[in-house]
Amino acid sequence: MKKLSIVDIANHLNVSKTTISFILNGRAQEKRIGKELVDRVQKFVDEVGYKPNSLAKSLRTGKSNIIGLMVEDISNPFFASIARLIEDRAYKNGYKIIYCSTDNDTNKTRELISMFRDRHVDGYIIAPPEGIEDDISSLIKDGMPVVLFDRHLPKVSTDFVEIDNLFSTYNATMHLIQQGYKNIAYITFASNQTQMQDRLQGYKDALDESGLKPFIQEIVFSQNEELIMGPLNTFLKKHKNLDAVFFGTNHVGTCGLKVINSLGLKVPDDLALVSFDDYDVFKLFSPPVSAIAQPIEAIADSVITVLLNKLNTSSQHISSQSIILKTDFQIRGSSKKADKA
C-alpha cells in the first residue's frame, strides 16, 4: 500500500488539491468552503489515515517544527533531566527535538549549529561553550529564535535562563564558614563559562569577607573519570590541612566522593562536603551530601516557554529577557560540624 499524497486524495474526491490543503490547514472557514465538503474530506482523510508529508511542507513553508537542543553532555543527569522535561513540553506543542552533546567543544558545536541550520530547525536551545559567540550572534542576526541556558555569553545579547550561581555558592560557602570550617577548598572544572566563573566568585567572596584563605583547584574537563580523579587525588593528598571541600559541579562532586572513599576519609569529621547540583548520589551517600539543588523543572519550563514565545510571535523584535532562577540549598550531614566544636 503506497503512501498517498494530497493529490491522490484530491483525485479520489474530485476536488482540487488546493481545497484539500485549505481544509486540512483549518482555513476552510476563511475560504468559505462548504461545510458539507469539509466533512466529506475530513472523513476520507481520517479513513485512509492520510498524513501530509512534513518534509514537503517544510520545504515549502520553511518551518520544520523541530527544535535543536544542544547540551554539554546528555548523559549528565542534570542535562538529561532538563532534556526530558523540555522534550515533553515541546512534543505537547507540536515540536520535535533534535539534540546533541557539545562536550563543550567549540568546533563540534559550530559544526552542530551548522547541521541544525541546514536542517532548518525552527529554534535553538543551547548550553553554549566558550568561543561560540560569533556563531550564536549570526544565528540571531538571521532571525533565528535562540535561548541559552545554564550559562550565557556576555558578549551576545540573547534570551537566556540561568540560576543565581554567585549567590548559591556564596551562600553555601557561608554555611560552611558558620559551621566553623576554616580551610575550605573549591574544586571545579577549568572554564571561563559564566556559570563556572560566577560560582567561583561566590566562593571567593565568602572567603574574602570572612578573611579566610582560598584553596582553588581547577581540573581540566574530561569524559574520562580517571583524568578527573587523578588530579583530585593529588590535590587532597597535598592539602592535608583542609577541613572542607566545595565541589563546583555534580560531576566533580561524584568523582570527589569516589576519591574521598578511596582515601578512606571520614565525612564530615576529616572533611566536610558541599556540592553544586543535587542528585541521588548525594542524597544516598553516608552521610548525605549537602548540595545546591537547581530548580530543574523551572529551568526547563522557562526555557521552553521563552522559546515557544519567540516561535509564535511573528514580531522580530521583542526585547530579549534574562531569567535568573533561585536555587535551593539542601543542608545535610556532610557539612555539619561534629558537636564537640
Added chain:
Amino acid sequence: MKKLSIVDIANHLNVSKTTISFILNGRAQEKRIGKELVDRVQKFVDEVGYKPNSLAKSLRTGKSNIIGLMVEDISNPFFASIARLIEDRAYKNGYKIIYCSTDNDTNKTRELISMFRDRHVDGYIIAPPEGIEDDISSLIKDGMPVVLFDRHLPKVSTDFVEIDNLFSTYNATMHLIQQGYKNIAYITFASNQTQMQDRLQGYKDALDESGLKPFIQEIVFSQNEELIMGPLNTFLKKHKNLDAVFFGTNHVGTCGLKVINSLGLKVPDDLALVSFDDYDVFKLFSPPVSAIAQPIEAIADSVITVLLNKLNTSSQHISSQSIILKTDFQIRGSSKKADKA
C-alpha cells in the same frame, strides 16, 4: 545575505545545476566531468560556504539521514548513557538523532512512531513497550530498518540487542544464596517486557534450585518516586524476616536505597542488597552495592552497528540477528555476609 541555492551557484558559474549536483555528490568521475570544472566548482562552493538544502534533498531522495531513537526515559542514566554513545557514532556516520521517551506508554509510543515515519527517519532504534508489536511489524513490513534493544518482542522478528538477563539474575541470586542468605526478596516493576520477565525468571530459578521460598514484589511503574517508595516501604516493613533484597532495575534500586535509609536498616547485616544496573549511586553507597553492570558501550555499539549495516546494505533481506551480551556482576560490600556466620 540570502542563502544561495544550487541554481544560484550554477548561474554564477555558467554551468548546469545538474553538473553541480553531480560534482557535489562525488559523481564527477563517473560522469566524466572535467577535472578543471570540478575544481572550479569546488572552489566556489567552499568560498561562499554553500550547503545543499537537506530538506529538498530528503524530499527528493526519500532519505533524511535521521535516526529515530526511542527509549523508556532519557533521564534514566542507563538510557542517557546509551543515547550518548549512539549519538556519537551516529553523528560520525552522518546521521542525526531524533529521540524521545516512551514512558513505556504504548499509545505515546504509537504516536511517536507515526511522527517518526512522517518525518521520514531512515531507521529506528527502539526500546519497545508492550503492545507495540503491530506497529513495529508494519514498520518492518514497509522495509524500515529497525533495531530493538534492552528487550525484544517475542512475536516480532527483528534485529535486537540485549543482555543475558536470565543468567545475570540467576547468577547474582546464586551469589546471595552462597553467602548464606535464605529469605531473598525480588523487587521489580510490574511488566511483561522480556527483559523484566527474564530477570524475574533467573531469580526464581535460583531459588527453586536451592529449595528456597521466593518473595516477589511488583511495583507499578511511575515517574513519581513517591509512588515507588510507598509500596516498597510497606513491603519491607511487612516482611521483617527478609535477609536480602534483589532490585530488578536501577530505578527500583535507587528508590530502594532511599527507603532502606529512611527505615534505618543496616546493610548488609539487616539486609543484604543486590541490584540490576550499575552506576554511581551504587558504587558510592555505604557499603557499596553489589550490582549487575550492563556493558553500555557494547550495547550502544552493537545497536548502531547493526542499524548502520541495515541502512547501508540495499538488500532488503538479510536475516535478522539477535545479539545477546554478557553482563558483569560486581560483588561489593552490600552482599557479603558478616564474618560470624
Added chain:
DNA sequence: ATGAAAGCGCTAACAC
C-alpha cells in the same frame, strides 16, 4: 467558493 499553476531546492532520467 474552487481550481490552475508556480515554485520551495534538489536529483536523475534522458537527451544532446
Added chain:
DNA sequence: GTGTTAGCGCTTTCAT
C-alpha cells in the same frame, strides 16, 4: 561531458 526537464508533496497567489 553537459544541459533540459520532470518531478518529490506541499502551500499560496491569482484567476474564475
